Structure formats: structure tokens, C-alpha cells
Amino acid sequence: MPPLSIRFVRSCPGPSHLPSDGLPEICLAGRSNVGKSSLLNRLAGSRQVARTSARPGCTQFLNIYSVADSFYFVDLPGYGYAKAPEMERMRWTGWIEEYLIGRTALRGVILLVDARHPCLPNDMGMVDFLRERGRPYIVALTKSDKLKRGKLASSVGNAQDMGPVIPVSSLTGQGLEELKRWIFQAVVQL
Numbered sequence: 001m002p003p004l005s006i007r008f009v010r011s012c013p014g015p016s017h018l019p020s021d022g023l024p025e026i027c028l029a030g031r032s033n034v035g036k037s038s039l040l041n042r043l044a045g046s047r048q049v050a051r052t053s054a055r056p057g058c059t060q061f062l063n064i065y066s067v068a069d070s071f072y073f074v075d076l077p078g079y080g081y082a083k084a085p086e087m088e089r090m091r092w093t094g095w096i097e098e099y100l101i102g103r104t105a106l107r108g109v110i111l112l113v114d115a116r117h118p119c120l121p122n123d124m125g126m127v128d129f130l131r132e133r134g135r136p137y138i139v140a141l142t143k144s145d146k147l148k149r150g151k152l153a154s155s156v157g158n159a160q161d162m163g164p165v166i167p168v169s170s171l172t173g174q175g176l177e178e179l180k181r182w183i184f185q186a187v188v189q190l
Contacts, residue, residue, distance in 0.1 A: 001180050003045025005068040005186035012060035013111050015099045019064060024071040024103045024187045027128060029096070029105045030112030032078030035142040039112065040065060041075060043180070050075065062095060071107075071187045076097070079122055082166070101133060109137035109187030110179070114143045115152060115167060118159040138182050145169035 012018050028036045037050035042180060049065065063075040076096050100106070111128055113123050118141065130137045139159055144152055144167035159165045166182070168175035 001053045001177055001189065004043045004180070006040060006044035006049050006065050006073065008049060008068050009064040009072070011034075011063050014095050015062065015103065018099075018103070019072060019105075020061065021175055022105060023076050024107045025100070025103065026071065026108050026110060026183055026186060027074040027076055027106060028112060029076045029100075029116070030078060030142075031122060033079065034114050035111055035170055036075050036078070036110075039110075039140070039142065039168065042170040042173065042176060062099065072105075074106075079126070097129075100121055100135060106135065107189060108183070109139050110139050110183070112140050112142050113153045113159065113162070115141040115147055115159075116124065118155050120160065121147050126164065129164075130188070136167060136186055140175070140177070140179060141165055141167040144174055145172045149178070169170065 009019070012039055026179065028039065030036055033096040050063070060077055062077070065073040065075065067073060076099065079096065098108070098120050111123070111126060111130070113120075127137075127139075139162045141152075141155060141159055142154075147155060156165055156167055164182075166175045166178050
């Protein structure tokens with residue numbers, strides 16, 4: 001598949017500011033610094049779509065990206081460690097919960113998990129949260145290129161408890177075609 005036509009729309013300070021046009025949404029969730037912006041850039045075939053940073057906690061709003069004017073990616077603030085005040089992080093947690101519980105346009109969640117550290121407590125907590133609410137999701141094991149084949153196989157095996165898993169790499173493009181197929185299937189589900 002060719003790169004997706006992705007463009008930044010806006011940053012929203014909370015779910016009440018999200019688009020109201022009813023287009024389907026796929027959200028990207030994960031710990032701070034897991035590679036959500038890098039994945040968006042790789043899916044778009046451009047480094048200019050989403051701003052990346054080595055500093056955890058740079059995504060502080062719900063960032064909206066249009067995909068070919070037919071659906072949205074919603075990049076959620078990262079959970080876990082972030083260089084931000086506690087009150088800010090608590091506000092982000094409230095936004096994430098409100099979005100995941102009440103958003104009717106949400107068709108699926110891409111849960112990004114670092115392949116080097118699968119099944120951390122806060123990732124498992126997110127899996128439990130999604131399962132309890134019946135939200136379709138897939139686990140994208142990011143930074144898979146940083147592991148040798150045997151370690152990656154072990155990481156994938158460990159992550160199977162989390163749900164369906166795709167090892168991906170924003171650097172090499174590994175797993176992106178499979179992830180795109182999942183995205184399109186999730187978008188067209190009624």
C-alpha cells in the first residue's frame with residue numbers, strides 16, 4: 001500500500017473540542033515516548049506530519065489528523081512518566097478516559113507498546129480498560145527493529161496476553177502493511 005494521505009488538523013484541549021462531523025476515528029494510545037508521532041510520520045511517508053521529541057510528555061492535547069478526508073487519527077497524550085506537573089498528567093488521564101468511554105466515532109485503538117518492555121503494568125491497565133469497555137484494539141509493538149530476531153519473538157510471545165499483536169518499526173517499516181489493513185477494517189466496521 002502507498003503511504004496514507006495524513007494531514008494535521010488541530011490540537012484539542014479535551015474531548016469536547018473534537019470534530020463533530022461524525023467521521024470514523026482511530027486513536028493512538030500508549031506510554032509517553034513510545035513512538036506514536038514517529039508511527040504517524042511513517043504511515044504518512046513524511047517526517048513533517050507529527051512533531052517528534054525525545055522528551056516524554058510532549059503530546060499534551062488530543063491531536064487530530066485527517067486521513068484522506070475520510071477518517072481521523074486521534075493521537076492521545078501518553079500515559080506513564082512525563083516531564084509535566086502532576087495536575088497536568090491527571091487532566092490528560094481524564095481526557096483519555098472520557099474519550100475512550102464516550103466517543104461514538106471511535107472505531108478502534110492502536111495501543112503502542114515498546115517491544116523492549118511488553119506487559120508493563122500501565123500497558124496492561126490500558127488493555128483491561130479497553131477490554132472492559134469492548135473497544136476494538138490492536139497492540140503495535142514499536143521499536144521492533146531494536147531487538148534481534150530471538151528477542152523479538154520472545155517479546156511478541158509475551159505480548160500475546162495483551163491481545164492481537166503486530167511488531168512494527170517506524171524506522172524500517174516492518175509491520176506497517178498489516179497495521180494499515182487492520183486500520184481500514186476497523187474504519188469500515190459498523
